[in-house]
Amino acid sequence: MREGPEKAHSAKGLGRAKVAPKLRSLMASTKLSDTQIRRVIRCYASGMTPAEARARTGLSHVTIYRLYGHIRKRLAFVGLYQPKTAFIDYINESEEEGRPHFDWEPFQASLRAHLGAHRGIDAKNRDLYISEAIFRIEENFLKPLQFYNLIMLTIRATGPLNREPPPITAALFHLELDRLGYVFMRDMVRRSRLGGEFSAFMLSALEDLEFKSRRTYAELAEADRQQTTQANRPKRRRATRADTNEEGSD
Structure with a gap:
């Protein structure tokens, strides 16, 4: 979500900040090493599809999908991924405060294109995919390294990806x-x-x-x-x- 210059400053700081004191494990009770998990997180931060991440990491398609799902849920938990209704409310409030009119047509086209690039979207996870798409469309000033550091910061603060925080x-x-x-x-x-x-x-x-x-x-x-x-x-x-x-x- 757009929250003014303070958020942009925070994002810029992520590009140079050291990523976390190391967690005991990025995931609990898993055969995957932290190195493998970090590689998948880097793929996710770079916007790679599960197929591209599979080719890059050598992990199975199921593992990539599972890890991507864990990341989406965790980013939604801390509020980085927000529901579409919250985004619409924010835009409406912004326009009421006299900010420039928001052009919905290209945004909806980008949203459809983003969702169309994913397989496996169903009624249970559709809202998460929509929230992810809104973030990627509206927060596109984040570089892959900054987004990676942001995800790592999220895990450090909230605990292993596959445990309820x-x-x-x-x-x-x-x-x-x-x-x-x-x-x-x-x-x-x-x-x-x-x-x-x-x-x-x-x-x-x-x-x-x-x-x-x-x-x-x-x-x-x-x-x-x-x-x-x-x-x-x-x-x-x-x-x-x-x-x-x-x-x-x-």
């Missing part, structure tokens, strides 16, 4: 993505030829914004943690009148 990890992912964005922006200010006082002002402003951002995501993560804890807590059955009568009769 805890809700808290979505907020942690966006917190890390914001941090990379601020690192990039501070680096740009330091490298610029702006005056010393103005540079100091900009760095201070960025520090304040990052502090507020980290606090917001920390609050979201804590809310998710409490919700998960509450959901997993065993429910205590309320004593009924029948229970009370039985206790009294003993």
Whole structure:
């Protein structure tokens, strides 16, 4: 989704940031090595079809499809892949705020072309394919290496691809993505030829914004943690009148 210059800065930062402290494993309980999985992720980030990825990696067609599916689900989980309804709402709100009119005709043509290039689309996974297509069409400023780093960052924050991620990890992912964005922006200010006082002002402003951002995501993560804890807590059955009568009769 288009979210202004902040998101573009974050994406640029991904091109130079180190990709993750290494996970114990990119997937749990699998015979695939992390090296093989990374190769598939690079193929996905480059926009290769499963057939092209199979030729590049030597893995089976079924394995490629399964890994591609895991990647789509994880990117949707953290909100990078958004539903078509959310995209339409965003465009409508943008136009109401006076931004340029969005030309739907070429977008729909690109969407049909993207979906037509995939086999195996059915009612269960169609929405994921549509969300992926919207991202690739609208976020095409991302280079393959940047997209690869973004996927690796997602896995680092949320855990192995083939395991259900805890809700808290979505907020942690966006917190890390914001941090990379601020690192990039501070680096740009330091490298610029702006005056010393103005540079100091900009760095201070960025520090304040990052502090507020980290606090917001920390609050979201804590809310998710409490919700998960509450959901997993065993429910205590309320004593009924029948229970009370039985206790009294003993």
